[in-house]
Amino acid sequence: MGIILEVKNLTKKFGGLTAVNDFSFEIKRGEFVGLIGPNGAGKTTVFNLISGRDKPSSGSIRFDGVNITGLKPYKIVNLGIARTFQLVRSFKFLSLLDNISVSCLSKRGKAVSKKIGTEEYASSILTSVGLVDKATIPPVVLPHGDLRKLQIGKAIGTNPELLLLDEPFSGLSHEEKVGITDLIKKLHADGVTIFMTGHVLRELMTLVPRVIAMHQGKFIIDGSPEEVANNKIVLEAYLGRGAGFA
Amino acid sequence: MQSTKIKEISYESKKIKKGTIKYKINNFPDYLKSWVKTFSGALTLFCLIILIVIPFLSTEQSYVEFFLPHFTLAMIFAILAASWDLLTGISGQISFGQSIFFGIAGYLCAYLIDYQGFPIWLSIIIGTAGAVFFSLIIGIPALRLKGPYLALGTLVFSIILLKLFLLGSLSEWLFGSEGISGLPKMSESSVLTYFIVFITMIITFIAIIQISKSKLGTIFKSIRDDETGSEASGINTTKYKIIAFMLSGVFAGIAGTYYALYNTAVNPTGNFGVTISFFAILMASLGGLATITGSAMGAFFFIFVEYILIELGAADYVQLIFALTLILVVRFADRGILKPTLERLKDLWDVLLGK
Amino acid sequence: MAGEIINFLFTGTLSGAYISLIALGYSLVYGVGHIMNLSHGSFFMLTGYLLLWFMNFFYDFLWLSVLLSIVIVTTIGGLAYILLIKPLQETSVGVVLITFGLAFGIEQYVLIISGTDSFAINSYLLVQGYTEIFGYRMINQFILLIVTSLLIVSTFALFINKSKLGKSIRAVSQDREAATLMGINSNRILLYTVMISAFLASIAGFLYLPAAALSGPSMGFSSLTSAFAVVILGGMGSLIGSVVGSYIVGFVTSYTINFIPNGPSWAHLIPIIIIIMMLLIRPQGLFGKKELM
Numbered sequence: 001m002g003i004i005l006e007v008k009n010l011t012k013k014f015g016g017l018t019a020v021n022d023f024s025f026e027i028k029r030g031e032f033v034g035l036i037g038p039n040g041a042g043k044t045t046v047f048n049l050i051s052g053r054d055k056p057s058s059g060s061i062r063f064d065g066v067n068i069t070g071l072k073p074y075k076i077v078n079l080g081i082a083r084t085f086q087l088v089r090s091f092k093f094l095s096l097l098d099n100i101s102v103s104c105l106s107k108r109g110k111a112v113s114k115k116i117g118t119e120e121y122a123s124s125i126l127t128s129v130g131l132v133d134k135a136t137i138p139p140v141v142l143p144h145g146d147l148r149k150l151q152i153g154k155a156i157g158t159n160p161e162l163l164l165l166d167e168p169f170s171g172l173s174h175e176e177k178v179g180i181t182d183l184i185k186k187l188h189a190d191g192v193t194i195f196m197t198g199h200v201l202r203e204l205m206t207l208v209p210r211v212i213a214m215h216q217g218k219f220i221i222d223g224s225p226e227e228v229a230n231n232k233i234v235l236e237a238y239l240g241r242g243a244g245f246a
Numbered sequence: 247m248q249s250t251k252i253k254e255i256s257y258e259s260k261k262i263k264k265g266t267i268k269y270k271i272n273n274f275p276d277y278l279k280s281w282v283k284t285f286s287g288a289l290t291l292f293c294l295i296i297l298i299v300i301p302f303l304s305t306e307q308s309y310v311e312f313f314l315p316h317f318t319l320a321m322i323f324a325i326l327a328a329s330w331d332l333l334t335g336i337s338g339q340i341s342f343g344q345s346i347f348f349g350i351a352g353y354l355c356a357y358l359i360d361y362q363g364f365p366i367w368l369s370i371i372i373g374t375a376g377a378v379f380f381s382l383i384i385g386i387p388a389l390r391l392k393g394p395y396l397a398l399g400t401l402v403f404s405i406i407l408l409k410l411f412l413l414g415s416l417s418e419w420l421f422g423s424e425g426i427s428g429l430p431k432m433s434e435s436s437v438l439t440y441f442i443v444f445i446t447m448i449i450t451f452i453a454i455i456q457i458s459k460s461k462l463g464t465i466f467k468s469i470r471d472d473e474t475g476s477e478a479s480g481i482n483t484t485k486y487k488i489i490a491f492m493l494s495g496v497f498a499g500i501a502g503t504y505y506a507l508y509n510t511a512v513n514p515t516g517n518f519g520v521t522i523s524f525f526a527i528l529m530a531s532l533g534g535l536a537t538i539t540g541s542a543m544g545a546f547f548f549i550f551v552e553y554i555l556i557e558l559g560a561a562d563y564v565q566l567i568f569a570l571t572l573i574l575v576v577r578f579a580d581r582g583i584l585k586p587t588l589e590r591l592k593d594l595w596d597v598l599l600g601k
Numbered sequence: 602m603a604g605e606i607i608n609f610l611f612t613g614t615l616s617g618a619y620i621s622l623i624a625l626g627y628s629l630v631y632g633v634g635h636i637m638n639l640s641h642g643s644f645f646m647l648t649g650y651l652l653l654w655f656m657n658f659f660y661d662f663l664w665l666s667v668l669l670s671i672v673i674v675t676t677i678g679g680l681a682y683i684l685l686i687k688p689l690q691e692t693s694v695g696v697v698l699i700t701f702g703l704a705f706g707i708e709q710y711v712l713i714i715s716g717t718d719s720f721a722i723n724s725y726l727l728v729q730g731y732t733e734i735f736g737y738r739m740i741n742q743f744i745l746l747i748v749t750s751l752l753i754v755s756t757f758a759l760f761i762n763k764s765k766l767g768k769s770i771r772a773v774s775q776d777r778e779a780a781t782l783m784g785i786n787s788n789r790i791l792l793y794t795v796m797i798s799a800f801l802a803s804i805a806g807f808l809y810l811p812a813a814a815l816s817g818p819s820m821g822f823s824s825l826t827s828a829f830a831v832v833i834l835g836g837m838g839s840l841i842g843s844v845v846g847s848y849i850v851g852f853v854t855s856y857t858i859n860f861i862p863n864g865p866s867w868a869h870l871i872p873i874i875i876i877i878m879m880l881l882i883r884p885q886g887l888f889g890k891k892e893l894m
Binding site for chain 2: 631635637639684685688689692693694695696697698699701702703705706709710712713822823825826829830837863865866867868869870872873876877880881884
């Protein structure tokens with residue numbers, strides 16, 4: 001099916017700090033890949049660089065063969081990459097339905113909305129994330145788990161081919177985690193390529209067949225969960241940080 | 247990949263939705279009846295009826311020449327305030343530059359009428375278009391500023407524009423500190439003027455409210471609530487911010503041309519002064535940010551209070567008092583005073599109707 | 602020709618000197634607390650008018666008038682923070698609107714009392730007369746202003762880097778939460794920062810206006826305009842940028858007045874030209890970080 005995301009020698013410096021250092025990897029269409037590393041490893045920065053929120057200091061990013069390095073975020077979204085944020089964000093004063101509608105009004109989203117109507121598209125997404133009964137409520141009153149679902153819903157609205165999920169389980173109860181896991185699995189089954197970060201290994205290891213590990217901005221290893229969990233450098237990076245792993 | 251999803255969704259909802267204009271027009275008599283029964287519907291209708299009746303309450307000259315034009319002025323300011331509310335309240339672009347659109351439209355209109363002999367209505371249209379065009383020129387560098395920077399930036403642009411028309415030898419080319427005077431009135435009859443402005447105000451409010459409720463409005467609000475999130479949802483926020491500026495410019499420009507004709511003159515301080523931007527902000531904030539209709543309430547409230555203060559002999563203190571009012575409103579009543587008061591009245595109404 | 606060159610250098614330095622005191626305070630408050638204080642220019646302007654109003658009161662004890670004026674303006678800054686700014690800190694819209702209201706209110710107050718006329722307050726000159734060099738006369742007060750301004754800026758740089766309060770201010774500007782966790786009362790630091798900025802603007806007024814005359818309450822928003830051009834040029838939140846930017850703005854304006862035909866008639870447009878150019882070319886300013894925008 002081909003390579004959907006190709007990252008080469010990606011580097012990002014903030015003043016004296018190198019947050020991402022010569023990072024390279026490839027993801028094939030339809031894969032389900034995890035990106036792990038302790039807090040501060042640079043995972044979110046990698047996502048920010050891919051999604052266009054930050055410009056790399058050097059290196060290149062290609063999506064489906066197209067060079068997207070340094071493009072504006074909305075253009076990258078409309079090429080087919082959507083993301084969620086580690087710190088949940090929402091349109092505070094809009095209803096849930098309207099929150100989703102915004103993505104449905106993006107260029108890619110409109111391609112779908114034109115056929116079935118924006119409200120219907122947004123409703124169907126709300127249904128698929130299990131929030132449709134709260135459609136008219138603003139996000140302020142929602143519990144954390146619902147807000148994470150809302151974020152994923154907003155990403156789905158842009159009809160993405162690659163979905164970047166930044167710490168989607170952070171702050172969730174066990175039940176909420178199950179809900180999100182099912183949602184992500186279903187999206188993957190529908191054909192969306194999923195690239196997910198996490199710093200708690202147990203959750204990721206059972207979910208994804210392939211894991212890329214990073215530490216202090218640098219690439220460590222890329223392999224199956226077993227390979228990664230037994231890698232010496234990965235173990236050293238996590239030792240003493242108290243993050244549990246199988 | 248999405249085709250399976252689409253097939254699962256029912257096509258039933260192609261039926262005409264309740265809120266749309268199509269529905270309203272198709273079912274006009276019933277819709278009107280149910281609208282009037284709501285508190286906001288009844289109140290709006292009540293206000294509209296009063297406004298329609300006001301010009302006919304007296305034919306005394308003092309009333310027609312003095313009192314009535316005050317209401318006309320209130321409606322001109324209502325349009326200006328609503329233009330600001332669209333930009334700041336709905337789209338989240340904090341602007342202190344309504345005086346830019348207001349002044350440019352007014353000056354251009356005045357110039358065309360006085361120096362080029364253009365007919366009034368053509369001048370109004372070209373004046374407004376000029377303001378919108380200028381907003382595009384300013385908007386492109388200005389929109390690199392976000393939030394508070396944009397606020398200061400628009401304030402600074404408006405002050406520099408004022409200075410351009412007021413000081414230095416460049417201002418000689420722009421009619422200097424006296425500006426242009428001797429403009430005709432919109433109409434010899436102040437009653438007719440009143441109605442022209444009234445209808446413009448109604449159209450403005452309907453237009454802005456419909457924009458606010460539409461998909462475009464949803465996009466504007468998304469930029470206001472979370473610009474990064476909006477961009478991450480695939481929205482070209484720069485394009486929509488420019489659209490918001492231009493729409494705001496249209497209505498502020500219309501208000502500016504009407505103001506020029508109301509005063510039969512334009513001059514730098516009167517049309518480009520910070521006071522104009524201040525009025526827009528004060529009136530919209532009094533009524534309630536992002537409510538749109540609050541702008542009309544704020545404008546009438548302002549004209550009314552100003553009149554009383556002048557009658558009490560405190561004409562010099564008017565702007566100072568209103569500056570304090572803005573401070574108090576922003577500090578203690580960020581949803582405005584007038585709308586929440588109306589909501590209390592609405593609760594009373596519900597109680598009276600036995601709900 | 603020599604006269605024009607000296608004029609260019611002198612007026613450029615002079616403008617840079619007093620604008621840097623105003624812009625420094627403005628940039629400081631924003632850098633530390635993300636507060637866009639639109640009433641900052643009115644601190645400068647109000648000082649001038651307080652000096653004017655007290656002049657007849659304290660004619661034998663003018664130093665008392667100076668003290669009182671500076672104290673009043675600094676106090677207004679502090680009160681503005683406590684009563685108006687702090688409660689609205691969550692929303693940037695609120696802070697900007699309320700400080701605008703304050704600026705407008707102060708302008709109106711001054712307008713009511715003194716109108717739009719110009720006034721001279723040369724009783725407050727610390728040094729009289731002028732120094733002549735190559736036939737060009739430099740007003741001594743302005744020489745004092747330049748020297749004092751450079752002294753103040755250097756002292757301020759030392760203060761912010763070495764003193765305990767200065768370090769606390771820098772801590773709060775980098776990360777307010779972390780600073781609080783380290784035991785710093787961030788709220789009090791912000792209060793002091795706003796008061797320091799008001800104090801600096803007030804000093805600028807005290808040193809500059811007795812020689813330059815009061816030109817109307819619009820001086821408030823005018824000085825804010827210059828401050829904005831400076832921070833866009835220098836980079837918002839960058840203290841070096843504010844100082845360097847001030848001198849650049851001063852010299853560009855002075856160059857325009859002296860060497861460009863018809864210069865004086867559009868020198869007041871320099872700030873906006875600088876602003877537009879910087880926004881198009883390098884929005885983060887010479888010393889600013891991109892993230893600040």
